[in-house]
Amino acid sequence: MRENIKKAVLEALEQCMDSGELPKKDVTTDIQISRPKHESHGDFATNIAMVLASQLKMAPRNIAQALQGRLEENPLFDRVDVAGPGFINFFIRPEWWQKGIVSIVEKGAEFGRSSSANGKKVLIEFVSANPTGPLHVGHGRGAAVGDSLARVMKAAGYDVETEYYINDAGNQMKTLGTSVYLRYLEHYGRDVEFSQECYQGDYIKDIARDIAEREGDRFVDVPVEECVEFFTTHAVNIISASIRDDLESFRVHFDNWFSEKTLHESGKVQEAIDFLKERGQIYEKDGALWFRSSDFGDEKDRVVRRANGILTYFAADIAYHRDKLERGYHMLVDIWGADHHGYIPRVKASIAALGHSEDKLKVLLVQLVNLFEGGKVKQMSTRAGQFVTLREVLDDVGTDAARFMFMTRKCDSHLDFDLELAKKKSQDNPVYYVQYAHARLCSVFRNAEAQGITLGDISEIDTSRLSAREEMDLIRALGEFPVVVEGAAHALEPHRVSYYLTELASMLHSYYTKYRFIEQDVELSRARMLLAQATKNVFATGLELLGVSAPEKM
RNA sequence: GCCCCCGUAGCUCAGGGGAUAGAGCACAGGAUUCCUAAUCCUGGUGUCGCAUGUUCGAAUCAUGCCGGGGGCACCA
Known part of the structure; x- marks a missing residue:
């Protein structure tokens, strides 16, 4: 239009x-x-x-x-x-709008989808939580944003792949293995000192117990240095599996799982450093290796290999982004927690140093989730073992409500998530408002069928019967759907879809209260059912883009 | 000290150059012989944090300030 x-x-x-x-x-x-x-x-x-x-x-x-x-x-x-x-x-002219309804119904699930991005290749990396503990609510927000963004961008014609970067290398792995080892010793009644540095959560004890059940006490007298790797590997496997489970329950799908460890093992980290060294972007100072990120707009240079010979996380990150770039994407979207914002200039610098435009990388910062319970903010820290897990929230409020809730704010604003409210008064959640609109429309079709009224040949329907003000409002709003999807994709703002659906639901509910879809007049009923069908399609597609189910009954 | 995000109705927040700035919640009253009342209708609030600037036009853009949150390692 x-x-x-x-x-x-x-x-x-x-x-x-x-x-x-x-x-x-x-x-x-x-x-x-x-x-x-x-x-x-x-x-x-x-x-x-x-x-x-x-x-x-x-x-x-x-x-x-x-x-x-x-x-x-x-x-x-x-x-x-x-x-x-x-x-x-x-x-x-009203007839242009009215005729549009026929084509919306003809397009069905395709309405709202377009090829406006011309198959531009995009990699969206998100969640990427360390495999040292369960996903918490903050990860859930990143997961919801990333997955919905992927769906929305696909709908707008991007060729999208999603990826989870597993930080399964470095110091934290040793800490994890040690933590489990100590709990294992405790399990066998040994008196150990469990330091503050270790992961405190109960899930560590669960993993230790699991190892005890499988392996018995054969590690009890083995010094930590000799068996920590076994404990680490075992713990990472168990935690990774539970992360995948949680994400699956959350309807979040990843095309790739990329292991940091493989970057080191294949020598790609060293390759990336050598590559930059040849270009004169790496120098040695105080026994450490530094990357000249300040040449590319970062405020200072950054260490890639410490004086003790250990490569930094950043070194692996350079190699990781180099790998992504070599895979030929037009755009890389990284979704990070807002606390990583200081990291953006150095990663962009590395991309520029690798010979690419730094505009290729778009970083979305997802702000913190303030979790409230009883009016109090709950602090979250994996290491301290005090956090509300994503699993817990899913069990309380369900995937649909949680995913929609995370989409009610743009991602760079703080989100207050009140657990008690979500638990006790879950019917106040806006997701039900939208889902209910879909369910009501489904019910219209069930009733129509019971009365033997069907849409029939939709090209024969007299759409000029849809002339009420509320009908025209709905029709106009439906026409905006593709514009909203396209806009959300290009701006990387999937939350726009949830706002749109809420508005559409409001129009539908108003209309539903004032008019009846099924009337004595069969021709009028057919015209209205056509409108109902088009609206139902848009709800179904829109909810699909948010990863929320569209129930036929509620 | 430097960097990022936020500041819009009592509360939580949309809107991010365009005409008279919007929703939900909360509060009060009302609506169902009929497709799902998880719904609808009616009621009213704003120095858009402050100040300068850019513009035909600024809540929106720029700069500075104030207030809230977060971040600034040879950690990950």
């Missing part, structure tokens, strides 16, 4: 210039076709007259009036107004 209007406007401009109504001149026509807030301003509006005013050296209203004369002849419009400082307001 917007495209048609834009075309009409540009044609009118050309005609006016040819006829001398407007000065003939090369102008930039970077114009907007927008939906006005007030219905008295029509279905769409354009700011072209204001944009051209300075270029043509004419008053905006005069330009608008010239264009108006041409645009009024276009059969697409019922009426064309000039308003305010020079807006041109378009009132679309």
Whole structure:
């Protein structure tokens, strides 16, 4: 619809210039076709007259009036107004809207999906929590944002892959193995000192008990250095499996699981460092190896290999991003916790140093989730063992409510998640509002079928019967769905979809209360059922994009 | 000290150059012989944190300040 209007406007401009109504001149026509807030301003509006005013050296209203004369002849419009400082307001003929409903139903699940991104290859990396403990609520938010973003971008025609980077190397692994080892000794009644450095959570004890059951006491008298690797591997396997389980319950899917350890083992970390060294981006100081990230906008240089010979996490990260870049993506999206924001300049610097445009990397920072319980904020720390797990939240409020909840804020704003509210008053959750709209529409079709009314040949349906104000509002809103999806994908803001669906649900519920889909008049019923079908499709597709189920009954 | 995010109705937040700034919650009242009342309808609030600037036009952009949160290792 917007495209048609834009075309009409540009044609009118050309005609006016040819006829001398407007000065003939090369102008930039970077114009907007927008939906006005007030219905008295029509279905769409354009700011072209204001944009051209300075270029043509004419008053905006005069330009608008010239264009108006041409645009009024276009059969697409019922009426064309000039308003305010020079807006041109378009009132679309109702039949254009009404006919649109047929094509929405014909497109079915495809409506809202497009190829506007032309198969641009994107890798979205998210969650990537260390395999040292269960996922907590904060990870859940990242998971919901990343997975929904992947779905939305796919719908907009991106070629999307998702990836989880497993930090299964480094110091923390040794800490994990040691923690389990100590709990194992405790299990056999040994008196051990369990230091603050160790992972405190009860899940460590569970893993230790599991090892005891399988392996018996054969490690009890083995010094920690000799068996820590066994404990580490075992713990990582168990924790990774439970992370995968949690994500599956959360309907979050990853195409790839990428292990940091393999980067080290295959020598890719060293390769990346050597590559930068050849380019003169690495130097030695105080016994350590440094990357010249300050040459690329970072505030200081960063260490890639410490004086003790151990490679830093950042070194692996350079190699990891190099690997991603070599896999040929047009865009890399990393979703990180907001506490990692200081990390962005150095990773971007490494991408530039590797010879790529740093714009290829888009980092979304997901702000903290403030978890409330009884009005108190619960602090979360994996090491201290005090946290609310994603699993716990899923068991309490369910996947649908949790996923929708995480989509009710843009990701860079803090989110308050009140557990008690979510538990006790779960029907107040906005997700039910949207799901209920879908369920109600399904119920309409069940009833229609019971009465023997079916849609039949939809091309035969008289859509002009859909003329009530509420019907036109719904129809117009349905037409916005593809625009919303595309906008959400390009802006990397999946939360827009949840806002859209909530608004659509509000319109549907209003309509539902005031009118009946199934009436005595069968032709009218068919027209309304067509509208119901189109609306139901949009709810189903929209909820799918959010990873939320669309129940047929509630 | 430096960096990032936030500041919009009583509360939680949308809107991120465009016309008269919106929703949910909370509060009060009302609606169901009929497709699901997990619903709807009616009621009212704003120095858009403050100040300068850019613009035909600023809640929106820029700069500075104030307030809240987070981050600034040869940790991961």
